[in-house]
Amino acid sequence: MIHPRRKIGLRDVAKVAGVSTATVSRAMNNPEAVSEALRSRVASVVRHLGWVPDGTARALATKRTHTIGAIFPTLTHGDFARATQALQSELALGGYTLLLACSEYRPEQELQQAQKLLERGVDALILVGETHHAALPALLRNNAVLCVNTFVYNPSTHGTCIGPDNRKALYRLTTYLAELGHRRFGVVAQSTENNDRARTRLQGIHDALAERSLAIRPGHFAEGYWGIAEGRQLFRRIVATQPWPTAVICGNAYLAVGAMLESQAMNIRVPHEMSIVGYDDIEIMAELAIPITTVRVLSDEVGRRTARFLIATLEGKAERFAYECDAEIVIRASTGPAPR
Amino acid sequence: MIHPRRKIGLRDVAKVAGVSTATVSRAMNNPEAVSEALRSRVASVVRHLGWVPDGTARALATKRTHTIGAIFPTLTHGDFARATQALQSELALGGYTLLLACSEYRPEQELQQAQKLLERGVDALILVGETHHAALPALLRNNAVLCVNTFVYNPSTHGTCIGPDNRKALYRLTTYLAELGHRRFGVVAQSTENNDRARTRLQGIHDALAERSLAIRPGHFAEGYWGIAEGRQLFRRIVATQPWPTAVICGNAYLAVGAMLESQAMNIRVPHEMSIVGYDDIEIMAELAIPITTVRVLSDEVGRRTARFLIATLEGKAERFAYECDAEIVIRASTGPAPR
DNA sequence: TTGTAAGCGTTATCAT
DNA sequence: ATGATAACGCTTACAA
Numbered sequence: 001m002i003h004p005r006r007k008i009g010l011r012d013v014a015k016v017a018g019v020s021t022a023t024v025s026r027a028m029n030n031p032e033a034v035s036e037a038l039r040s041r042v043a044s045v046v047r048h049l050g051w052v053p054d055g056t057a058r059a060l061a062t063k064r065t066h067t068i069g070a071i072f073p074t075l076t077h078g079d080f081a082r083a084t085q086a087l088q089s090e091l092a093l094g095g096y097t098l099l100l101a102c103s104e105y106r107p108e109q110e111l112q113q114a115q116k117l118l119e120r121g122v123d124a125l126i127l128v129g130e131t132h133h134a135a136l137p138a139l140l141r142n143n144a145v146l147c148v149n150t151f152v153y154n155p156s157t158h159g160t161c162i163g164p165d166n167r168k169a170l171y172r173l174t175t176y177l178a179e180l181g182h183r184r185f186g187v188v189a190q191s192t193e194n195n196d197r198a199r200t201r202l203q204g205i206h207d208a209l210a211e212r213s214l215a216i217r218p219g220h221f222a223e224g225y226w227g228i229a230e231g232r233q234l235f236r237r238i239v240a241t242q243p244w245p246t247a248v249i250c251g252n253a254y255l256a257v258g259a260m261l262e263s264q265a266m267n268i269r270v271p272h273e274m275s276i277v278g279y280d281d282i283e284i285m286a287e288l289a290i291p292i293t294t295v296r297v298l299s300d301e302v303g304r305r306t307a308r309f310l311i312a313t314l315e316g317k318a319e320r321f322a323y324e325c326d327a328e329i330v331i332r333a334s335t336g337p338a339p340r
Numbered sequence: 341m342i343h344p345r346r347k348i349g350l351r352d353v354a355k356v357a358g359v360s361t362a363t364v365s366r367a368m369n370n371p372e373a374v375s376e377a378l379r380s381r382v383a384s385v386v387r388h389l390g391w392v393p394d395g396t397a398r399a400l401a402t403k404r405t406h407t408i409g410a411i412f413p414t415l416t417h418g419d420f421a422r423a424t425q426a427l428q429s430e431l432a433l434g435g436y437t438l439l440l441a442c443s444e445y446r447p448e449q450e451l452q453q454a455q456k457l458l459e460r461g462v463d464a465l466i467l468v469g470e471t472h473h474a475a476l477p478a479l480l481r482n483n484a485v486l487c488v489n490t491f492v493y494n495p496s497t498h499g500t501c502i503g504p505d506n507r508k509a510l511y512r513l514t515t516y517l518a519e520l521g522h523r524r525f526g527v528v529a530q531s532t533e534n535n536d537r538a539r540t541r542l543q544g545i546h547d548a549l550a551e552r553s554l555a556i557r558p559g560h561f562a563e564g565y566w567g568i569a570e571g572r573q574l575f576r577r578i579v580a581t582q583p584w585p586t587a588v589i590c591g592n593a594y595l596a597v598g599a600m601l602e603s604q605a606m607n608i609r610v611p612h613e614m615s616i617v618g619y620d621d622i623e624i625m626a627e628l629a630i631p632i633t634t635v636r637v638l639s640d641e642v643g644r645r646t647a648r649f650l651i652a653t654l655e656g657k658a659e660r661f662a663y664e665c666d667a668e669i670v671i672r673a674s675t676g677p678a679p680r
Numbered sequence: 681t682t683g684t685a686a687g688c689g690t691t692a693t694c695a696t
Numbered sequence: 697a698t699g700a701t702a703a704c705g706c707t708t709a710c711a712a
Contacts, residue, residue, distance in 0.1 A: 009688095009689055009690085010689060010690060010691095011689080019698080019699085020698065020699045020700070021689090021690080021691090021699090021700095022691080022692080022693095022698070022699060022700080022701090023697090023698060023699075025690070025691060025692085026691095026692095026697095026698090029691080033697075033698095034697070034698085035697060035698090038697085038698085050482070052455070052458070052459055053459065053689085053690075054400075054459075054461065054688090054689050054690070055459045055460045055461050055690095056396055056399040056400045056405060056460075056461045056688085056689080056690090057400050057688070057689035057690040057691085057704090058689080058690050058691075059396040059399075059400075059690090059704095060394075060396045060397050060399075060400050060688085060689080060690070060691090060703095060704045060705070060706085061689080061690045061691040061692080061703080061704055062690080062691065062692090062704090063704075065396060067439075067460070074425065075415070075421050075424050075425040075428075076418070076421050076422055076425055078416070081415050081416050081421045082416055084415050084440070085414065085415040085416055085442060088415075088440055088441060088442050089442060089444075092441065092442075092453070092456070097439055097440075097441065097456060097457070097460060098439070098440045098441075099407075099437055099438070099439055099440075100424070100428055100437075100438045100439075100440045101428060101432065101437065101438075102425060102428050102429060102432075104429075113432070115392070116432070116437060117437070118392065119392055119393065119394075119395045120395045120396075120407070120437060121394065121395050121396045142390070227623060228623050228624060228627045229623065229626075229627065232627070254623070257624065257627075258627070261627055261628070261629070264629065265629070283567060283568050283569065283594070284568060284597065284624055286569075287568045287569065287572070287597075287598070287601055288601070289601070289604065289605070349704095349705055349706085350705060350706060350707095351705080351706095359682075359683085360682065360683045360684075361683090361684095361705090361706080361707090362682075362683060362684080362685095362707080362708075363681090363682060363683075365706065365707060365708085366681095366682090366707090366708095369707080373681075373682095374681075374682085375681060375682085378681085378682085393705085393706075394704090394705055394706070396704085396705080396706090397688090397704070397705035397706040397707090398705080398706055398707075399688095399706090400688045400689070400690085400704085400705080400706075400707095401687080401688055401705080401706045401707040401708080402688085402706085402707065402708095403688075681712105682711100682712085683710105683711080683712075684709105684710085684711075684712090685708100685709095685710090685711100686707105686708090686709085686710100687706105687707090687708085687709095688704105688705105688706090688707085688708105689704105690703105690704085691702105691703085691704085692701100692702090692703080692704105693700100693701090693702080693703090694699100694700085694701085694702095695698100695699085695700085695701105696697100696698080696699080696700100
């Protein structure tokens with residue numbers, strides 16, 4: 001392979017192979033429309049010249065970038081990281097690449113990023129949650145772009161959604177605790193600010209409690225964001241109110257780990273004196289001295305399904321438009337019957 | 341804004357504004373080259389028509405996609421997730437977007453992904469480590485693409501690198517332990533398979549020990565990949581050999597957490613009977629009952645610096661080509677003087 | 681300062 | 697089955 005003076009292109013291949021550019025293009029994208037003889041001749045020239053088709057030109061001509069944009073609130077939380085990884089692997093399998101953006105839980109930023117991604121010509125857009133900036137729906141409609149809301153399941157909405165049923169998950173988890181005899185519940189919640197998933201999960205808790213005419217006492221509710229240290233602190237605030245709740249529900253995995261570590265530090269006997277549960281399963285929850293009961297969300301599955309759905313749709317195979325992903329309760333040693 | 345029948349383009353804007361397409365283009369990309377009057381007229385028409393320039397066409401014309409590709413071994417490990425997040429935020433600030441790929445620690449896959457990204461026309465490529473598939477250097481050279489090796493610092497190499505000095509970091513950590521009187525070292529290493537960072541860190545340990553004529557006994561070395569459960573298991577294997585090492589160095593944060601939890605489960609008194617250290621700092625290490633001494637790598641900084649370097653270079657501002665990122669030893673309760 | 685028009689490297693529509 | 701050739705939507709010499 002001689003060092004080319006000018007970057008070689010389709011025309012060079014065509015010239016060397018003694019065919020038209022159209023034939024080369026067809027030989028690559030629609031082989032069965034080209035005679036065996038030419039097909040192999042072209043192939044060999046392509047290999048010999050080391051030609052690599054220019055994606056931008058192709059994109060301009062086909063109006064397809066084979067690129068898919070995703071906007072996550074953050075990438076450092078385990079669930080989104082896992083989803084991102086699965087997403088990109090699965091997309092790569094279908095010949096698509098992932099354009100990544102981060103909204104930092106801010107709707108305006110999400111909107112702006114979406115605009116950027118659309119300018120880049122993404123074939124589809126992946127969002128998290130179902131409530132977005134007021135201007136987003138119009139933007140999506142005008143650009144006629146395929147879009148899916150992930151990490152939520154709500155078939156009654158208009159758009160496509162792929163994720164767990166957040167309400168149901170926490171409704172069940174709470175019910176499980178109630179059936180263990182718990183009546184006083186504490187909640188270390190994840191902030192519901194710009195987070196409809198957290199809001200929906202909270203709703204699940206309230207629904208389950210309401211069915212039993214129960215409610216969370218004011219002192220037993222604390223709201224934070226994320227992180228073990230924050231979990232510890234919020235947990236301590238909750239157990240400052242007497243009488244203690246006998247079951248504490250945490251809004252995410254890290255808050256739960258924090259609550260657990262703090263309960264240990266305070267010598268609270270879990271689960272005999274108090275049960276603790278979390279949401280989302282990360283490895284440390286299973287490995288702590290007292291493993292934590294939680295809801296296992298298959299984030300990889302969310303990512304994989306989203307990728308498959310998008311590819312299938314883009315390739316013209318019509319599909320469903322709402323997928324519920326599993327959200328199984330994993331019972332570990334941190335939960336038990338209510339004391340006394 | 342009336343619903344457009346056909347997607348509006350530059351020519352539509354030009355027509356409505358009563359100017360040439362060139363003027364519209366200039367008004368957008370090089371405002372100071374256009375008279376105030378036309379500039380504002382164009383701007384208003386653009387806004388009125390809601391025109392969004394087509395990125396693919398622009399890319400084809402300028403040979404610039406304003407897109408940067410990154411290939412990480414994985415995205416679920418904390419360090420890469422943090423770096424990715426910082427990377428994309430910082431790139432977004434400069435008007436670039438991140439194309440993400442994942443090599444799964446496989447050189448062939450890295451090569452293939454690189455090829456894909458180059459086809460997509462990325463303006464630059466971000467890799468992890470400095471040893472890649474044999475065919476990669478040629479590929480990069482042929483495409484004359486800007487490239488940086490991250491998470492390594494080795495100014496003697498040819499390419500640009502941005503990251504911590506892995507060897508030095510573990511050399512120091514080991515020295516710190518040796519100065520506490522430790523002589524028998526155990527290592528729960530991260531596999532060095534396709535991972536030059538891990539290899540270099542191991543080298544740092546060996547160098548520090550060699551200076552003191554020390555070596556790791558065969559039974560005191562175990563190699564694994566990642567994960568708390570694996571850390572537990574490898575730790576147990578190491579303490580199966582008598583006499584125990586008095587200090588155990590773990591190859592990453594999760595292996596260290598696993599080792600620590602297992603030592604607790606085995607009722608080994610840390611640090612009195614044994615010191616345990618890790619590499620990379622994640623929140624849980626600071627929050628466990630016995631917080632773990634480790635090396636804090638500022639992955640965010642790696643990401644941010646990489647982004648800044650690339651943007652600066654692409655904008656024509658020449659810069660340095662090797663940046664060392666901090667790798668500070670964070671001393672916590674898991675380390676202390678060697679027993680007896 | 682502004683306009684004209686020639687690319688940019690493919691794909692896709694027509695003929696042949 | 698193949699080949700000419702016109703898009704694709706923008707940028708950018710070069711002219712005016």
